[in-house]
Amino acid sequence: MDKFLIKKPRSSSDLSVSSHVAPEAQRETITSSSSNVDCILGVGSLKRDPGERKPIFEYDSNIRDVVRRHYILMGPYQPKLRVYPKTTFGTSNRQFNPEWFNAPNSAWLEYSIDDDAIFCLCCYLFKNEFESRGNAGKSFTQDGFKNWNHGPERIRLHVGEVNSIHNKCLNRMLDFANQRQSIQSSLHKQSEKTKSDYRIRLNASINVVRFLLRNGLPFRGHDESEDSDYKGLFLELLKFHGVNRPDVEKVILQHAPKNDMMICSTIQKEIVDACTKETIKAIIKDLDGDYFGILVDESKDISHKEQMALVLRYVNKNGELIESFLGIVHVGDTSARSLQKVIYSLLLDHSLCLSRLRGQGYDGASNMQGEKNGLKSLILQDAPSAYHIHCFAHQLQLTLVALSKKHPDVKNFFYVVTNVLNTIGTSFKRRDLLRQHQVEKLEELVKSGEILTGQGLNQERGLQRPGDTRWGSHFKTLENFMIIFSSIANVLKDMKENSPHDLDKLAAGNLLDKIQEFEFIFVLHLMFKMLLLTNELNKALQKKDQDIVNAMGLLNLSKRRLQTMRESGLESLMDEVSSFCGKHDILVPEMTEDYPRSKRKKSEISYLHHFRVEVFYAVIDLQLQELNNRFDVVTSDLLLGMASLNPVDSFANFSKSRIMKLAEYYKSEFGDNELRDLSYQLDSFIVYARECDSKFLNLKGIKDLATMMAQTKLDQTWSLVYLLVKLALILPVATASVERAFSSMKLIKNDLRNSIGEEFLNGCLVCKIERKIFENVSNDAIIDRFQNMKSRRVQL
Template sequence: MEKFLAKFNHSQASSSTNGNPSSLIDDLNLDSLEADPRKRVPIAHYNNPRIKDEVRKHYIQKGPCQPKMDSYPPTKIGKRTRQFCKIWFEGPYSKWLEYSVDKDYVYCLCCYLFKDDFFHGSTSEFYTKTGFRSWNRALERFRKHVGDVNSIHDKCFNKMLDLSNHHQSIQVVIDKHSQKLKTEYRMRLEASIDVSRLLLQYELPFRGHDESESSINQGFFLRLLRWHGDKHPDVGKVMLENAPQNDTLTCPMIQKYIVNACAKETLKAIIGDLNGDYFGILVDESKDISHKEQMALVLCFVNKNGEVVERFIGLVHVSDTSACSLKKVIYSLLFVHSLSPSKIRGQGYDGASNMKGEINGLKTLIMKDSPSAYYIHCFAHQLQLTLVAIAKKHLDVEDFFYHVSNVLNVVGGSFKRRDLLRDHQAKKLEQLFESSEVQKGQGLHQERGLQRSGDTRWGSHFKTLDNFIVIFSSIVIVLEVIELEGSTSIDRNQAEYLLTKIKTFKFIFVLHLMKVLAMSNELSMILQKKRSRYC
């Protein structure tokens, strides 16, 4: 909250130093600054903006260096001897023209102070760094340096005037704001932050399709903000349409600032909980909806309460999924949070060759840097892959899963077929209720669907076969309807073929035999549970 307030109170400049800006300004001895323009330190060398402003104010307050001497050093130009004329200090150039006694050159005070704000380069540094001494053409060159309106010199001169006017400074303008305005601003900011935190906690979207005042669906952020104002009238009086139009704190950019601030604070809390101790990494990559490869990184560690926790710390786009590229991205993400790869004590990936390869796999590359970073393939993942691989080694079982997959594709191939399946289940259940073969109760007789199995989705084969057994009669009815009323001969022939297969003794026997997966399903579920604090 305080960091976010500081951002909108124009104090970003303080973050450009490693220490306290106030103490740096206190340590700066303004009296030690060189008065002679030839000996001054370039203004660009003052990296801290606040110190740079103090130096500028010092030189502006002292005024241009204009030593008025009885005579100035003569310089032979061509066949004549020329010299600087002190009367030039009294002309139209009196507010910026400076003279260096040390080198007998003239300079421009306002360009020295502000030129770097408008122009970076070595061109035309006669009046800021090199100096000018062509006395025979001095007035002509002075006029050329001043130039027209909006020239570099004109802009620098105006900035010098603004800074010299105390009432024009940003700090004074901010200080003029009444305490009431500051309090109202803080109330609006706190309301926006509270709503943002709620939406982030429940993973809800912020924006709506139409956020205009006449819209009935402005999105969660604006609607919750309005609800918050209605529940707290003192806050509602200073927000949304009651707030200054340039300070409502509701625009998408403000929302992103708040979300980013919450993300940084969350990561800061995670890293603080780790407290520089050892940790393991869990990494996986997958394509998002835009087909970009994304890599997720999770830290596994023992927190301050002695609990084993897993904390997500980042999602990074990777253009290359080779082991070397993934290692580079992982290390880069760790370095961002000041975490050393030498603290890694465990690695958890899937079984892909680029992850677990013994020669050039990711786990091998990391173990070369940290020998104690032992690799562990997820046990639940291994269990599922092992069961599927062993089951499919038997030809009858492999043939069985092939027919199950085809049945799911045919029966679930259209909305009409799925509705027919659902209607038959409902009618059958009503008949069972009427015959008192089953009892009604909360949570009983839930509608079963045709869930497709996957080799890497733990327990999916068991759930698929369990549903298949329960709705077997409904599946047969749907296939019989397709066999008679199918729109094409291919659909009718396929339905006829599948009916002959699933009605065989072999298929029914294997279907019930594969319930052996239930024996491993409980173990699979346990392996996927969160770790106990006593593990």
């Protein structure tokens, strides 16, 4: 053989890895590297829907057991739909009965949504091993069974007698899942001491993994490659985490460094994967097959890979509104159909039925919002009641973008502000000079007694750059600009006088002249007050549990305050601007004089008319117009019906006709019979809430109404009313939860950890973002999943 083959020399890294990994870990690492599902088959190749799976015998025999273990871990696919498709048999319509899932000895039963058929999990996995002894057909393994007219009888026939193929496959699946009965386990029997030591090591490693995941810390320093080894980091973290008992340290150190398997990167990633799966399992259990909405957005990570994040929005059994991060997926193609396929696959992996989808929220990207081929339109074709809401926070930002483009004075204002930020912010010397001027100015004010000193007062201010998608960042920028205006002017003046470059002197002089004009100061104060009036709305839209009715109420409040400002706010604004100009030695023009539009042509309007009509009125009118245009959903039947459910002021906005109109939008939930029952329930509910129970008098929104109905068990008494309340809450308001997920992604996958794998990144994100749920996942549940992920030498 040596004549034909040349042996490849082992690298030093290969030698270093094998010297630090236990023999059983080395064997598992080799097996995993050659049979890992994601590496060999590709992500998403193992279909969750039984109708889409390819036969088990078509897989290579070397990876067949890995595929079987994967499906056994996921369990049978048993989606719970509100309505199953009906098939005509003769003169009657028949459908699948979900009660068959709960029948005795039916844990093997699976239902395919695409094929509208049932399958047998154990026969799919192991029937090929018994086909030589008999053949029961392919109806429960490949083709699916859908003859609902004879469903129960055919299922009993499929199960058969004790020695039937089905029962043999079922016993084979149970034996396969029980690793203690495997030949490998019998050949490597361990003492109770060995098992105890192994459990101690595994528990300690899980505690360290919890600490690292909760804080978003790297597992192996800056190097996240497979062959890196940081045993010392693990031991130090064990001590830091409080696991410093002598017996634990002895167990971990007694075989180190040659036989300490828990520092192997493969084992660590498998523990992370087990933690992730158990965390998502807790989220899906909390959802309990109920209705949900989705929030979706895209962003590039530090490696410039396009990532798509998915957040679930639902109401749990306690009536609490929940937004839970479900995962992040790398998408090479960002077209709407590709995103649709990825979303469907992700939902299917967690047994989430598209028929339960009742809301979808995105930003304003064309591939998301397109009327014909956008993602929202494609999903609406499959789920007609999954109503789309454009992210409110993004719409609010777009009003400012539109305003800055349509009004020339506002456009010039933001142009000057941007140039000032670039001129001062790009130089460390100018930043230091800005801080020095602030300190000197602060000392002068303290000596003169104009300001007070104390904890939290007089914090250092900087020139914060406004973000493209965050309304509040512009507000913060203008606020800081006004507070440190004198320091900004001093830096520009110093640059104008002392800069070694003539172009820099000229640019600084022009900017200094611009910011010391009365018109600039007027627009600065005007835009600051407008952003201040809508800042409460901006903060509310960033809350995870914000409901759409409350958000629309805050929007209407912002509109009314802007209208009030237009009618009676000019005089106070003029006083503030004049006071600011006097404080900073800026010339205030005589308002009765003609406003100079150009040097050649004489103006026919005064300064007062220009600032009042052409700037003040025009800017506010444009802002109100943009708010009305972009939030036009406030006039729709959908939102009016939801507002009628608002319990504020003893259901002051209650309107039965609007609520009934709202129910008609959800045709799959409210047929003719349900609409009739809803009408009766609304009559009884409103009388009870207003007159019979004082608990409903002080509620602040639909969210509180849902919680109160769940606590008082009235969700069962008036189930249809409660269903409408849930549907109103499920509609998403803003994609703030998705944005927070991307912020966490950039903290975890940073410049030093840019080689982190997609699956490992997703696991770190899920456990960090949903750390409250992760903390309630027990170590025993993680250990059970870790042990069942593949064959382990030590069986607990």
